[in-house]
Amino acid sequence: MRASIEASNKKFEQAVSHGDAAGIASTYTESAKLLPANDHVVSGRNAITQYWQAATTRG
Incomplete structure (x- = not known):
């Protein structure tokens, strides 16, 4: 498990570290x-992907 x-x-x-929103959301x-x-x-992987996409482009 660990x-x-x-x-x-x-x-x-x-x-x-790569700004990969889809990769982040895949976890x-x-x-x-x-x-x-x-x-x-933020509910669901698709919405989480969108959240991280916005977060990684804010810079």
Whole structure:
């Protein structure tokens, strides 16, 4: 279990470092909910991809 979590964390970190919104979102389940600070709940992988796309282009 621990190895799986660490592998997912590494995948997330690599995707973030490359600004890869789809790669970031792929670490979430299809029914995941993202709870950004001071913002609305983002539900589902497609919406999470859009959220991260916007976040990675804000620069």
